[in-house]
Amino acid sequence: MLRRITEGCRVILVAATEAEAAPLLDACREPRTHVVATKTFVVGEYPSADLPSGTAPRRKSAAAPSIRAALAISGCDKTNAAHVLTCLLQIMEPAPLIVVQVGIAGALPGAGSVSRASVGDVVLATSEAYSDTGSSSPSGWLSAQDLGLPIARPGDVELGGSFFLDPGLVLWASEVIEAIDWADRDAGGGPGIRPAVLLGPCVTASRVTGTQVEAEEMARRWAALAESMEGAAAAHICALYQVSFLEIRGISNLVTDRDRDAWKVDRAVEVAGRAALAVVGALGHLRSSGGR
Template sequence: MDYDSLEHDSHISIDNSKLGRFLIVTSVAAEKEAIMKGLKADNRFDVIAAGVGPTIAAANTATALAEKNYQLVINSGIGGGFVGKVELESIVLASEVIAADLGAEAAEGFKSLEELNLGTTRIATDVKYTELVFEGLKARKAPVYTGPIITLSTVTGTASTAATLLERTPGVLAEAMEGYGVAIAAKLKGLPVIEIRSISNAVGPRDRGNWKINEALKRLEEVGSVLTEVL
Protein backbone atom coordinates (compact mmCIF):
# COMPACT_ATOMS: atom_id res chain seq x y z
CA MET A 1 0.00 0.00 0.00
CA ASP A 2 1.28 3.47 -0.87
CA TYR A 3 -0.66 6.41 0.51
CA ASP A 4 0.35 8.47 -2.52
CA SER A 5 -2.02 6.29 -4.53
CA LEU A 6 -4.98 6.85 -2.22
CA GLU A 7 -7.44 9.69 -2.15
CA HIS A 8 -7.37 11.04 1.37
CA ASP A 9 -7.57 14.24 3.39
CA SER A 10 -4.03 15.61 3.45
CA HIS A 11 -5.00 17.70 6.48
CA ILE A 12 -5.90 14.71 8.62
CA SER A 13 -5.30 15.38 12.30
CA ILE A 14 -6.25 14.19 15.75
CA ASP A 15 -7.27 16.50 18.60
CA ASN A 16 -4.41 16.03 21.05
CA SER A 17 -6.47 17.54 23.87
CA LYS A 18 -8.57 14.36 23.87
CA LEU A 19 -5.64 11.96 23.91
CA GLY A 20 -4.23 10.05 26.82
CA ARG A 21 -0.89 8.31 26.77
CA PHE A 22 0.90 6.25 24.13
CA LEU A 23 2.61 2.92 24.75
CA ILE A 24 5.60 2.08 22.56
CA VAL A 25 6.72 -1.55 22.66
CA THR A 26 10.21 -2.51 21.47
CA SER A 27 11.97 -5.84 21.90
CA VAL A 28 15.44 -4.93 23.22
CA ALA A 29 17.15 -2.11 25.08
CA ALA A 30 18.95 -0.69 22.01
CA GLU A 31 15.63 -0.15 20.23
CA LYS A 32 14.10 1.40 23.33
CA GLU A 33 17.04 3.78 23.74
CA ALA A 34 16.89 4.87 20.09
CA ILE A 35 13.17 5.60 20.27
CA MET A 36 13.52 7.47 23.58
CA LYS A 37 16.31 9.60 22.18
CA GLY A 38 13.96 10.76 19.43
CA LEU A 39 11.09 11.35 21.86
CA LYS A 40 13.22 13.82 23.82
CA ALA A 41 11.54 13.12 27.16
CA ASP A 42 8.00 13.69 25.85
CA ASN A 43 6.12 12.41 28.88
CA ARG A 44 3.06 11.36 26.88
CA PHE A 45 4.96 8.26 25.78
CA ASP A 46 5.89 5.18 27.78
CA VAL A 47 8.49 2.93 26.16
CA ILE A 48 9.15 -0.67 27.17
CA ALA A 49 11.56 -3.35 25.97
CA ALA A 50 9.19 -6.32 26.07
CA GLY A 51 11.57 -9.05 24.94
CA VAL A 52 12.14 -11.01 21.75
CA GLY A 53 9.35 -13.02 20.15
CA PRO A 54 5.56 -12.79 20.04
CA THR A 55 4.83 -14.63 23.29
CA ILE A 56 6.86 -12.51 25.70
CA ALA A 57 5.93 -9.39 23.74
CA ALA A 58 2.23 -10.18 24.18
CA ALA A 59 2.63 -10.91 27.89
CA ASN A 60 4.59 -7.77 28.70
CA THR A 61 2.38 -5.57 26.53
CA ALA A 62 -0.71 -6.92 28.30
CA THR A 63 0.92 -6.24 31.67
CA ALA A 64 1.70 -2.64 30.70
CA LEU A 65 -1.84 -2.12 29.40
CA ALA A 66 -3.28 -3.38 32.70
CA GLU A 67 -1.29 -0.82 34.66
CA LYS A 68 -2.22 2.36 32.78
CA ASN A 69 -4.77 3.67 30.29
CA TYR A 70 -3.45 4.27 26.79
CA GLN A 71 -4.83 5.78 23.61
CA LEU A 72 -2.64 3.84 21.18
CA VAL A 73 -0.18 0.94 21.19
CA ILE A 74 2.87 1.23 18.92
CA ASN A 75 5.17 -1.69 18.18
CA SER A 76 8.47 -0.41 16.85
CA GLY A 77 11.93 -1.76 16.25
CA ILE A 78 14.29 -2.96 13.56
CA GLY A 79 13.36 -5.74 11.15
CA GLY A 80 14.15 -7.51 7.91
CA GLY A 81 12.99 -6.22 4.54
CA PHE A 82 12.13 -8.42 1.57
CA VAL A 83 14.51 -7.99 -1.35
CA GLY A 84 13.02 -5.95 -4.19
CA LYS A 85 10.26 -4.63 -1.93
CA VAL A 86 12.07 -2.21 0.39
CA GLU A 87 15.67 -1.10 0.83
CA LEU A 88 17.92 -1.19 3.87
CA GLU A 89 17.56 1.82 6.20
CA SER A 90 14.01 2.46 5.02
CA ILE A 91 10.93 2.44 7.28
CA VAL A 92 7.91 0.17 6.90
CA LEU A 93 4.53 0.89 8.48
CA ALA A 94 2.29 -2.15 8.73
CA SER A 95 -1.07 -2.09 6.98
CA GLU A 96 -1.73 -5.37 8.76
CA VAL A 97 0.18 -7.64 11.10
CA ILE A 98 0.31 -11.31 10.09
CA ALA A 99 1.45 -14.31 12.14
CA ALA A 100 3.01 -16.05 9.16
CA ASP A 101 4.04 -19.28 10.89
CA LEU A 102 0.94 -19.80 13.06
CA GLY A 103 -0.86 -22.83 11.68
CA ALA A 104 -0.13 -26.40 10.71
CA GLU A 105 1.86 -28.33 8.16
CA ALA A 106 -0.06 -30.64 5.86
CA ALA A 107 0.79 -32.86 2.89
CA GLU A 108 -0.49 -30.18 0.55
CA GLY A 109 1.43 -27.40 2.32
CA PHE A 110 1.09 -24.92 5.17
CA LYS A 111 -2.38 -24.19 6.54
CA SER A 112 -3.09 -20.99 8.46
CA LEU A 113 -5.42 -20.70 11.44
CA GLU A 114 -8.07 -19.34 9.09
CA GLU A 115 -7.88 -22.44 6.92
CA LEU A 116 -8.10 -24.61 10.03
CA ASN A 117 -11.05 -22.63 11.40
CA LEU A 118 -9.10 -22.00 14.59
CA GLY A 119 -8.87 -18.21 14.63
CA THR A 120 -7.13 -15.41 12.81
CA THR A 121 -3.52 -14.72 11.94
CA ARG A 122 -4.18 -11.20 10.67
CA ILE A 123 -4.75 -8.00 12.62
CA ALA A 124 -5.36 -4.73 10.80
CA THR A 125 -3.47 -1.71 12.05
CA ASP A 126 -5.16 1.63 12.64
CA VAL A 127 -5.40 3.45 9.31
CA LYS A 128 -5.66 6.97 10.72
CA TYR A 129 -2.64 6.75 13.01
CA THR A 130 -0.62 4.93 10.38
CA GLU A 131 -1.31 7.66 7.88
CA LEU A 132 -0.32 10.37 10.36
CA VAL A 133 3.05 8.74 10.95
CA PHE A 134 3.51 8.04 7.23
CA GLU A 135 2.93 11.69 6.34
CA GLY A 136 5.24 12.85 9.13
CA LEU A 137 8.08 10.65 7.95
CA LYS A 138 7.49 11.56 4.33
CA ALA A 139 7.70 15.26 5.23
CA ARG A 140 11.20 14.56 6.51
CA LYS A 141 12.11 12.86 3.21
CA ALA A 142 12.55 9.51 4.94
CA PRO A 143 12.13 6.43 2.71
CA VAL A 144 8.84 5.03 4.00
CA TYR A 145 6.49 2.28 2.83
CA THR A 146 3.22 0.75 3.98
CA GLY A 147 2.22 -2.88 3.59
CA PRO A 148 1.91 -6.16 5.49
CA ILE A 149 4.54 -7.02 8.09
CA ILE A 150 4.78 -10.65 9.13
CA THR A 151 5.58 -11.92 12.62
CA LEU A 152 7.76 -15.02 12.97
CA SER A 153 9.02 -16.92 15.99
CA THR A 154 12.04 -17.95 13.90
CA VAL A 155 13.39 -15.28 11.58
CA THR A 156 14.28 -16.22 8.03
CA GLY A 157 17.79 -17.46 7.24
CA THR A 158 17.54 -18.94 3.75
CA ALA A 159 16.50 -17.82 0.29
CA SER A 160 14.04 -20.71 0.02
CA THR A 161 12.20 -19.70 3.19
CA ALA A 162 12.07 -16.09 1.99
CA ALA A 163 10.52 -17.25 -1.28
CA THR A 164 7.98 -19.39 0.59
CA LEU A 165 6.94 -16.48 2.78
CA LEU A 166 6.54 -14.19 -0.22
CA GLU A 167 4.29 -16.75 -1.85
CA ARG A 168 2.29 -17.36 1.33
CA THR A 169 1.73 -13.67 2.13
CA PRO A 170 1.40 -11.65 -1.10
CA GLY A 171 2.46 -8.03 -0.74
CA VAL A 172 4.52 -8.59 2.40
CA LEU A 173 7.26 -6.00 2.87
CA ALA A 174 9.03 -6.91 6.10
CA GLU A 175 9.39 -9.46 8.89
CA ALA A 176 9.91 -9.13 12.61
CA MET A 177 9.25 -11.14 15.77
CA GLU A 178 6.88 -9.19 18.03
CA GLY A 179 4.16 -7.46 16.02
CA TYR A 180 1.43 -10.07 16.27
CA GLY A 181 1.95 -10.53 20.01
CA VAL A 182 1.74 -6.79 20.64
CA ALA A 183 -1.27 -6.46 18.35
CA ILE A 184 -3.14 -9.29 20.09
CA ALA A 185 -2.62 -7.63 23.49
CA ALA A 186 -3.87 -4.32 22.12
CA LYS A 187 -6.86 -5.95 20.43
CA LEU A 188 -7.93 -7.73 23.63
CA LYS A 189 -7.82 -4.36 25.38
CA GLY A 190 -9.85 -2.74 22.60
CA LEU A 191 -7.03 -0.38 21.60
CA PRO A 192 -5.75 0.64 18.17
CA VAL A 193 -2.28 -0.59 17.22
CA ILE A 194 0.35 0.29 14.65
CA GLU A 195 3.68 -1.33 13.79
CA ILE A 196 6.76 0.58 12.61
CA ARG A 197 9.90 -1.19 11.44
CA SER A 198 13.27 0.25 10.46
CA ILE A 199 14.92 -2.10 7.98
CA SER A 200 18.32 -3.33 9.11
CA ASN A 201 18.80 -6.38 6.88
CA ALA A 202 17.47 -8.25 3.88
CA VAL A 203 15.20 -11.24 4.47
CA GLY A 204 17.04 -14.37 3.34
CA PRO A 205 20.50 -15.83 4.00
CA ARG A 206 22.02 -14.41 7.18
CA ASP A 207 24.77 -12.06 6.04
CA ARG A 208 25.68 -10.04 9.11
CA GLY A 209 28.43 -8.26 7.23
CA ASN A 210 25.81 -6.38 5.24
CA TRP A 211 23.43 -5.63 8.09
CA LYS A 212 22.80 -1.96 8.91
CA ILE A 213 21.99 -2.19 12.61
CA ASN A 214 23.36 1.20 13.67
CA GLU A 215 21.78 2.93 10.70
CA ALA A 216 18.44 1.28 11.40
CA LEU A 217 18.60 2.36 15.04
CA LYS A 218 19.26 5.91 13.87
CA ARG A 219 16.07 5.67 11.79
CA LEU A 220 14.22 4.61 14.95
CA GLU A 221 15.42 7.80 16.58
CA GLU A 222 13.86 9.68 13.69
CA VAL A 223 10.64 7.71 14.17
CA GLY A 224 10.54 8.79 17.81
CA SER A 225 10.95 12.41 16.83
CA VAL A 226 8.16 12.20 14.27
CA LEU A 227 5.83 10.57 16.78
CA THR A 228 6.13 13.61 19.06
CA GLU A 229 5.14 15.85 16.14
CA VAL A 230 2.15 13.99 14.72
CA LEU A 231 0.53 12.48 17.83
Protein backbone atom coordinates in the same frame (compact mmCIF):
# COMPACT_ATOMS: atom_id res chain seq x y z
CA MET B 1 3.23 -0.45 41.07
CA LEU B 2 2.77 -0.10 37.30
CA ARG B 3 -0.57 1.64 37.80
CA ARG B 4 1.12 4.31 39.89
CA ILE B 5 4.17 4.89 37.71
CA THR B 6 2.18 5.08 34.46
CA GLU B 7 -0.31 7.63 35.77
CA GLY B 8 -0.83 10.31 33.14
CA CYS B 9 0.75 8.30 30.31
CA ARG B 10 -1.18 8.60 27.05
CA VAL B 11 1.17 6.63 24.82
CA ILE B 12 2.94 3.28 25.13
CA LEU B 13 6.16 2.80 23.19
CA VAL B 14 7.48 -0.75 22.86
CA ALA B 15 10.93 -1.84 21.72
CA ALA B 16 12.39 -5.32 21.96
CA THR B 17 15.95 -4.39 22.90
CA GLU B 18 17.86 -1.58 24.56
CA ALA B 19 19.54 -0.83 21.23
CA GLU B 20 16.18 -0.38 19.50
CA ALA B 21 14.95 1.76 22.39
CA ALA B 22 18.05 4.01 22.47
CA PRO B 23 16.72 6.88 20.28
CA LEU B 24 13.53 6.95 22.34
CA LEU B 25 15.45 6.98 25.62
CA ASP B 26 17.68 9.81 24.39
CA ALA B 27 14.64 11.98 23.61
CA CYS B 28 12.79 11.27 26.86
CA ARG B 29 12.62 14.17 29.32
CA GLU B 30 12.82 13.50 33.06
CA PRO B 31 12.90 9.72 32.59
CA ARG B 32 12.08 7.44 35.49
CA THR B 33 13.17 3.82 35.12
CA HIS B 34 11.44 0.89 36.78
CA VAL B 35 11.95 -2.86 36.48
CA VAL B 36 8.91 -5.11 36.91
CA ALA B 37 9.01 -8.87 36.32
CA THR B 38 12.41 -8.47 34.59
CA LYS B 39 10.98 -5.92 32.13
CA THR B 40 12.25 -2.33 31.96
CA PHE B 41 9.73 0.52 31.90
CA VAL B 42 10.82 4.12 31.39
CA VAL B 43 8.24 6.84 31.98
CA GLY B 44 8.78 10.42 30.88
CA GLU B 45 7.79 13.33 28.67
CA TYR B 46 8.27 13.63 24.91
CA PRO B 47 8.24 17.03 23.22
CA SER B 48 5.63 17.95 20.66
CA ALA B 49 6.89 18.50 17.13
CA ASP B 50 5.81 20.81 14.34
CA LEU B 51 3.15 19.17 12.20
CA PRO B 52 3.87 18.92 8.48
CA SER B 53 1.67 20.81 6.06
CA GLY B 54 -1.56 18.96 5.36
CA THR B 55 -1.53 16.87 8.55
CA ALA B 56 -2.52 19.52 11.09
CA PRO B 57 -5.85 19.12 12.89
CA ARG B 58 -8.66 21.41 11.88
CA ARG B 59 -8.60 23.27 15.17
CA LYS B 60 -5.02 24.17 16.08
CA SER B 61 -3.84 24.93 19.57
CA ALA B 62 -1.40 27.77 20.17
CA ALA B 63 1.16 25.45 21.68
CA ALA B 64 0.76 21.70 21.92
CA PRO B 65 1.86 20.22 25.23
CA SER B 66 4.45 17.52 25.63
CA ILE B 67 3.05 14.02 25.81
CA ARG B 68 3.71 11.60 28.65
CA ALA B 69 4.62 8.09 27.56
CA ALA B 70 5.68 4.75 28.96
CA LEU B 71 8.51 3.08 27.08
CA ALA B 72 8.63 -0.69 27.59
CA ILE B 73 11.71 -2.71 26.65
CA SER B 74 10.17 -6.11 26.20
CA GLY B 75 12.90 -8.50 25.17
CA CYS B 76 12.79 -10.38 21.88
CA ASP B 77 9.99 -12.55 20.55
CA LYS B 78 6.25 -12.78 20.75
CA THR B 79 5.73 -13.80 24.36
CA ASN B 80 7.81 -10.93 25.71
CA ALA B 81 5.98 -8.37 23.58
CA ALA B 82 2.62 -9.74 24.66
CA HIS B 83 3.74 -9.83 28.29
CA VAL B 84 4.75 -6.16 28.60
CA LEU B 85 1.67 -4.92 26.79
CA THR B 86 -0.68 -7.03 28.88
CA CYS B 87 1.01 -5.75 32.04
CA LEU B 88 0.40 -2.16 30.93
CA LEU B 89 -2.98 -2.34 29.22
CA GLN B 90 -4.54 -4.30 32.06
CA ILE B 91 -3.86 -1.57 34.62
CA MET B 92 -3.67 1.78 32.79
CA GLU B 93 -6.67 4.03 33.47
CA PRO B 94 -7.63 5.64 31.22
CA ALA B 95 -6.40 3.40 28.44
CA PRO B 96 -3.61 4.90 26.32
CA LEU B 97 -4.40 6.70 23.10
CA ILE B 98 -2.06 4.42 21.17
CA VAL B 99 0.65 1.78 21.32
CA VAL B 100 3.62 2.37 19.02
CA GLN B 101 5.99 -0.52 18.43
CA VAL B 102 9.45 0.48 17.22
CA GLY B 103 12.33 -1.65 16.01
CA ILE B 104 14.20 -3.29 13.18
CA ALA B 105 12.96 -5.80 10.62
CA GLY B 106 14.11 -7.75 7.60
CA ALA B 107 12.76 -6.89 4.15
CA LEU B 108 11.14 -9.78 2.31
CA PRO B 109 11.49 -10.11 -1.48
CA GLY B 110 8.92 -8.28 -3.56
CA ALA B 111 5.93 -10.35 -4.62
CA GLY B 112 3.20 -9.36 -7.04
CA SER B 113 2.44 -5.67 -6.60
CA VAL B 114 4.52 -5.44 -3.39
CA SER B 115 7.88 -3.73 -3.86
CA ARG B 116 10.87 -4.74 -1.79
CA ALA B 117 12.03 -2.33 0.88
CA SER B 118 15.72 -1.45 0.99
CA VAL B 119 18.09 -1.34 3.94
CA GLY B 120 17.55 1.92 5.79
CA ASP B 121 13.93 2.33 4.67
CA VAL B 122 11.01 2.80 7.06
CA VAL B 123 8.11 0.33 6.96
CA LEU B 124 4.71 0.97 8.50
CA ALA B 125 2.62 -2.16 8.96
CA THR B 126 -0.89 -2.07 7.53
CA SER B 127 -1.52 -5.56 8.91
CA GLU B 128 0.29 -8.19 10.95
CA ALA B 129 0.13 -11.98 10.90
CA TYR B 130 1.70 -14.90 12.73
CA SER B 131 3.54 -16.54 9.86
CA ASP B 132 4.53 -19.61 11.89
CA THR B 133 1.14 -20.36 13.49
CA GLY B 134 -0.54 -23.06 11.45
CA SER B 135 0.57 -26.29 9.81
CA SER B 136 2.46 -27.51 6.80
CA SER B 137 0.66 -30.10 4.67
CA PRO B 138 1.14 -32.01 1.41
CA SER B 139 -1.09 -29.43 -0.26
CA GLY B 140 0.76 -26.44 1.19
CA TRP B 141 0.62 -24.12 4.17
CA LEU B 142 -2.50 -24.11 6.34
CA SER B 143 -2.94 -20.95 8.39
CA ALA B 144 -4.56 -20.71 11.81
CA GLN B 145 -7.69 -19.48 10.06
CA ASP B 146 -7.61 -22.44 7.65
CA LEU B 147 -7.41 -24.78 10.63
CA GLY B 148 -10.15 -23.01 12.57
CA LEU B 149 -7.84 -22.34 15.53
CA PRO B 150 -9.11 -19.91 18.17
CA ILE B 151 -6.40 -17.23 18.25
CA ALA B 152 -8.08 -13.89 18.97
CA ARG B 153 -11.76 -13.04 19.14
CA PRO B 154 -12.32 -9.36 19.96
CA GLY B 155 -15.85 -8.17 19.37
CA ASP B 156 -16.99 -11.76 18.77
CA VAL B 157 -15.06 -11.98 15.49
CA GLU B 158 -12.29 -14.59 15.16
CA LEU B 159 -9.24 -12.97 13.57
CA GLY B 160 -7.36 -16.20 12.91
CA GLY B 161 -3.90 -14.83 13.62
CA SER B 162 -4.12 -11.83 11.26
CA PHE B 163 -4.59 -8.28 12.52
CA PHE B 164 -5.45 -5.22 10.44
CA LEU B 165 -4.36 -1.78 11.57
CA ASP B 166 -6.41 1.40 11.25
CA PRO B 167 -5.67 2.54 7.66
CA GLY B 168 -6.36 6.20 8.42
CA LEU B 169 -3.95 6.16 11.36
CA VAL B 170 -1.24 4.43 9.33
CA LEU B 171 -1.64 6.92 6.48
CA TRP B 172 -1.48 9.86 8.88
CA ALA B 173 1.70 8.47 10.46
CA SER B 174 3.27 7.99 7.03
CA GLU B 175 2.59 11.65 6.19
CA VAL B 176 4.25 12.76 9.41
CA ILE B 177 7.29 10.57 8.71
CA GLU B 178 7.54 11.66 5.08
CA ALA B 179 7.85 15.26 6.27
CA ILE B 180 10.94 14.60 8.43
CA ASP B 181 13.98 16.67 7.49
CA TRP B 182 16.85 14.18 7.33
CA ALA B 183 19.47 16.78 6.34
CA ASP B 184 21.16 16.76 9.74
CA ARG B 185 21.34 13.00 10.13
CA ASP B 186 23.26 10.14 8.57
CA ALA B 187 20.44 7.67 9.13
CA GLY B 188 19.33 7.24 5.56
CA GLY B 189 22.71 6.12 4.23
CA GLY B 190 24.34 9.55 3.97
CA PRO B 191 23.75 13.15 5.05
CA GLY B 192 20.43 14.38 3.73
CA ILE B 193 19.49 11.09 2.07
CA ARG B 194 15.83 10.41 2.72
CA PRO B 195 14.73 6.85 3.52
CA ALA B 196 11.70 5.61 1.66
CA VAL B 197 8.53 5.16 3.71
CA LEU B 198 6.60 2.05 2.70
CA LEU B 199 3.20 0.85 3.89
CA GLY B 200 2.16 -2.78 3.71
CA PRO B 201 1.57 -6.12 5.42
CA CYS B 202 4.16 -7.46 7.86
CA VAL B 203 4.62 -10.89 9.39
CA THR B 204 5.97 -12.21 12.67
CA ALA B 205 7.80 -15.43 13.44
CA SER B 206 9.86 -16.87 16.28
CA ARG B 207 11.84 -18.83 13.70
CA VAL B 208 12.87 -16.02 11.39
CA THR B 209 13.62 -16.65 7.74
CA GLY B 210 17.25 -17.26 6.83
CA THR B 211 17.34 -18.63 3.28
CA GLN B 212 16.48 -17.11 -0.08
CA VAL B 213 14.16 -20.01 -0.94
CA GLU B 214 12.15 -19.58 2.26
CA ALA B 215 12.11 -15.80 1.82
CA GLU B 216 10.54 -16.12 -1.62
CA GLU B 217 7.96 -18.57 -0.27
CA MET B 218 7.09 -16.20 2.58
CA ALA B 219 6.71 -13.30 0.17
CA ARG B 220 4.36 -15.31 -2.05
CA ARG B 221 2.31 -16.62 0.85
CA TRP B 222 1.81 -13.36 2.72
CA ALA B 223 2.63 -10.58 0.20
CA ALA B 224 4.43 -8.97 3.13
CA LEU B 225 7.01 -6.21 3.19
CA ALA B 226 8.89 -7.17 6.33
CA GLU B 227 9.39 -9.79 9.01
CA SER B 228 10.01 -9.33 12.72
CA MET B 229 9.73 -11.38 15.91
CA GLU B 230 7.20 -9.27 17.84
CA GLY B 231 4.79 -7.32 15.63
CA ALA B 232 1.81 -9.67 15.46
CA ALA B 233 1.92 -10.27 19.21
CA ALA B 234 1.70 -6.54 19.89
CA ALA B 235 -1.10 -6.15 17.35
CA HIS B 236 -2.86 -9.14 18.93
CA ILE B 237 -2.86 -7.67 22.44
CA CYS B 238 -3.93 -4.25 21.19
CA ALA B 239 -6.83 -5.87 19.34
CA LEU B 240 -7.95 -7.64 22.51
CA TYR B 241 -7.85 -4.40 24.51
CA GLN B 242 -9.22 -2.34 21.59
CA VAL B 243 -6.34 0.14 21.66
CA SER B 244 -4.96 1.79 18.52
CA PHE B 245 -1.67 0.32 17.31
CA LEU B 246 1.14 1.46 15.03
CA GLU B 247 4.21 -0.56 14.07
CA ILE B 248 7.24 1.36 12.79
CA ARG B 249 10.20 -0.66 11.51
CA GLY B 250 13.58 0.31 10.15
CA ILE B 251 14.93 -2.19 7.63
CA SER B 252 18.23 -3.64 8.85
CA ASN B 253 18.67 -6.39 6.27
CA LEU B 254 17.27 -8.10 3.22
CA VAL B 255 15.79 -11.50 4.04
CA THR B 256 17.88 -13.90 2.00
CA ASP B 257 20.59 -16.47 2.77
CA ARG B 258 21.54 -15.40 6.28
CA ASP B 259 24.57 -13.09 6.49
CA ARG B 260 24.56 -11.32 9.85
CA ASP B 261 27.64 -9.29 8.92
CA ALA B 262 25.65 -7.54 6.19
CA TRP B 263 23.00 -6.19 8.56
CA LYS B 264 22.90 -2.43 9.18
CA VAL B 265 21.32 -2.42 12.61
CA ASP B 266 22.45 1.05 13.69
CA ARG B 267 21.04 2.58 10.53
CA ALA B 268 17.71 0.78 10.96
CA VAL B 269 17.46 1.74 14.62
CA GLU B 270 18.12 5.38 13.76
CA VAL B 271 15.44 5.70 11.08
CA ALA B 272 12.84 3.80 13.10
CA GLY B 273 13.52 5.87 16.20
CA ARG B 274 13.45 9.17 14.33
CA ALA B 275 10.18 8.17 12.66
CA ALA B 276 8.58 7.12 15.94
CA LEU B 277 9.60 10.33 17.69
CA ALA B 278 8.05 12.40 14.90
CA VAL B 279 4.78 10.49 15.28
CA VAL B 280 4.76 10.82 19.07
CA GLY B 281 5.54 14.52 18.77
CA ALA B 282 2.64 15.00 16.37
CA LEU B 283 0.29 13.16 18.74
CA GLY B 284 0.62 16.06 21.17
CA HIS B 285 -1.02 18.34 18.61
CA LEU B 286 -3.79 15.87 17.85
CA ARG B 287 -4.57 15.36 21.52
CA SER B 288 -4.64 19.09 22.30
CA SER B 289 -6.95 19.77 19.34
CA GLY B 290 -9.38 16.95 20.10
CA GLY B 291 -8.24 14.93 17.07
CA ARG B 292 -7.64 11.17 16.83
